[in-house]
Structure formats: structure tokens, C-alpha cells
Amino acid sequence: MINRFLIPVVVFALLVVVLAIGIKHSPEKGIIPSPLIGKPAPQFSLPSLGDPARTVSSATLRGRWYLLNVWGSWCGTCREEHRMLLEVRRSGRVPLIGLDWKDDDSQALGYLQQLGDPYEFVAADRDGRTAIDWGVYAAPESFLVNPAGIVVYKCMGELTPDIWEKEILPRLPQAQAARS
Amino acid sequence: MRLGIAICVAGAGLALAGAAWAIDTTQMPTPELQARYEGLTHELRCVQCQDNDIADSPAGIAEDLRRQVREMLLAGKSDDDVRNFMLARYGDFVLYSPRFAPKTAWLWIAPEVLLLVGALVAWRVVRKRSRLVSADTEPLPEDGSP
Numbered sequence: 001m002i003n004r005f006l007i008p009v010v011v012f013a014l015l016v017v018v019l020a021i022g023i024k025h026s027p028e029k030g031i032i033p034s035p036l037i038g039k040p041a042p043q044f045s046l047p048s049l050g051d052p053a054r055t056v057s058s059a060t061l062r063g064r065w066y067l068l069n070v071w072g073s074w075c076g077t078c079r080e081e082h083r084m085l086l087e088v089r090r091s092g093r094v095p096l097i098g099l100d101w102k103d104d105d106s107q108a109l110g111y112l113q114q115l116g117d118p119y120e121f122v123a124a125d126r127d128g129r130t131a132i133d134w135g136v137y138a139a140p141e142s143f144l145v146n147p148a149g150i151v152v153y154k155c156m157g158e159l160t161p162d163i164w165e166k167e168i169l170p171r172l173p174q175a176q177a178a179r180s
Numbered sequence: 181m182r183l184g185i186a187i188c189v190a191g192a193g194l195a196l197a198g199a200a201w202a203i204d205t206t207q208m209p210t211p212e213l214q215a216r217y218e219g220l221t222h223e224l225r226c227v228q229c230q231d232n233d234i235a236d237s238p239a240g241i242a243e244d245l246r247r248q249v250r251e252m253l254l255a256g257k258s259d260d261d262v263r264n265f266m267l268a269r270y271g272d273f274v275l276y277s278p279r280f281a282p283k284t285a286w287l288w289i290a291p292e293v294l295l296l297v298g299a300l301v302a303w304r305v306v307r308k309r310s311r312l313v314s315a316d317t318e319p320l321p322e323d324g325s326p
Contacts, residue, residue: 032274035267102244129244138228
């Protein structure tokens with residue numbers, strides 16, 4: 001007879017647990033975990049923004065930390081994020097590499113002129129192929145890559161001061177603080 | 181009557197509009213490639229607008245991914261090559277029908293398990309009740325009683 005009472009209660013408790021997990025994780029809904037974490041960063045070789053004759057390549061980044069930031073002058077959240085990027089540049093903790101995604105050269109240059117240029121260099125991905133290799137689906141996105149060329153962290157959406165302090169700074173080696 | 185005609189006209193209008201909104205007008209060189217292309221673009225999720233497949237999404241990224249599928253098929257790649265290409269970049273989420281892997285196993289097994297549990301409960305209930313009937317030898321009360 002105790003079963004009659006117990007089984008529904010247990011089922012209900014299980015349901016509560018499952019739904020609670022769902023609710024707890026709901027802010028992550030829509031964020032696709034990147035399969036690139038822990039894997040070698042995709043190679044790229046693209047024209048430099050503002051100087052199409054010059055090619056910029058991921059090969060030159062081997063052996064050091066960098067933060068690849070995917071942006072576009074058409075992207076509203078990128079504009080909001082920009083002040084933080086300038087802050088990152090000022091901190092000197094990690095070089096910012098820009099991937100200007102499906103953008104127009106003159107508009108992208110105007111954007112950087114107006115807001116300031118936080119990037120060491122910007123690669124112009126005009127047809128979006130490099131972005132596909134990186135699994136990009138909505139700008140802005142930022143990838144932290146270590147000296148071995150392995151992607152260690154991906155920030156989906158705006159890079160906030162909170163994410164910078166809690167997710168990116170702890171992953172960077174202390175020694176880099178001296179270099180700027 | 182007039183209302184009926186109005187509804188018909190509205191319905192026809194909607195149907196036409198649906199056709200005009202077809203997002204992907206790609207034509208592959210052979211019917212076989214076309215079928216594989218349509219199959220794959222309906223199987224791949226648009227990573228940005230996540231309740232759409234890439235065949236039906238107007239998002240820029242869906243367009244780029246369709247181009248990728250088209251080019252890979254034209255280059256003679258297999259359907260699995262295309263799927264693996266997308267999986268390596270966007271993860272399991274990109275397939276509407278995820279692979280069977282340790283991480284996705286519960287997705288596949290849960291419905292069967294639930295069905296089994298349901299069947300077990302139903303079987304037990306039915307058995308218990310059928311036993312009740314055979315044990316019930318008391319005569320039925322007469323109509324109109326007490």
C-alpha cells in the first residue's frame with residue numbers, strides 16, 4: 001500500500017530535479033558549446049583590413065597567447081563590446097587579433113577610426129569561410145588561443161569585464177603581466 | 181457563403197506567399213545531387229536561428245553553410261564528409277538528428293525507457309484489475325436499491 005503513495009512522490013521529485021536543472025541552465029540556452037575547445041585553432045591566411053595586398057596569417061601567431069575577436073561594423077553588440085576591447089589592449093595582457101566578418105572594408109575602417117583600434121592586426125574574412133572554420137555563428141565571439149595553438153576558451157557574445165576577469169585572466173600566465 | 185469565399189482567397193494567398201518566400205533556390209546539376217543537397221540542408225540546423233534548418237533560414241550564416249554544402253557535394257564529397265565537416269566546427273547541435281554518442285545517448289534511449297516503464301505500469305494495472313473481476317463474486321445490487 002505504501003507503493004501507491006510513494007511512487008507518485010518519487011516520480012514527482014524526479015520531475016522537479018529534471019526541470020530545476022533545465023531552469024538553472026536556461027541562460028545558456030542558445031549558446032552552442034564549441035567543439036574547438038582543446039583542439040588546434042583553425043589556420044587562416046587572409047588579406048589585411050585596409051591593406052588587401054598584405055596577407056595576415058595565423059602562422060605568425062604560433063608561440064604566443066592571443067585573443068581572436070570576431071566582429072563586424074554591422075554588429076551592434078560589437079559596438080557595445082568595443083570599450084572593453086580597448087581596455088584589454090591597454091592592459092597589455094594578451095594581443096587582440098581581429099577577424100572582420102562579412103564586412104565592407106571602408107565601413108570597417110571607419111568603425112575603427114571612430115571607436116579606436118584595439119587590434120594588433122585585423123584579418124578581413126569577406127566571404128565568411130574562415131568564420132565557418134572557427135564555428136562562428138553570431139558576432140561577437142572571442143577565442144583564447146595558447147602558445148601551442150590550442151583553443152582554450154571561447155566567449156560567446158559580448159566580452160564583459162566579468163568574463164575578462166573570471167574566465168580569461170585566470171587562464172593567462174602571470175609572467176605575461178610584465179610584458180606589454 | 182461570402183465568408184467561405186473570403187477564407188478560400190486568403191488561403192490561396194497564403195499558399196502563394198509561402199511559395200514566393202522559398203529561401204533557397206539552389207539548383208544542383210543532377211537530380212541525385214539535388215536530392216542529397218536538399219536532404220543535407222534540411223538535416224543541418226541553422227546555428228544562429230536555432231529552430232530552423234539551414235534550408236529554410238534567411239540568416240547570413242545559413243546562406244554560407246548552404247554554400248559550403250553545395251561546394252562540398254560538387255567536389256564529390258560524401259554526405260558523411262559534409263556532416264563531419266559541420267560537426268567538427270559546430271558540434272552535435274548542428275545536426276537535427278544527433279549521432280549516437282555517449283553524450284547524446286540519453287536523447288536516444290530516454291523515449292524507449294519511458295515507453296517501457298509506461299508499458300510495465302499499464303501491464304501491472306491491467307493484471308491487478310482483471311484479478312479483481314474474477315474474485316468479485318458478490319451479486320450486483322438490484323436496480324432501484326436501496
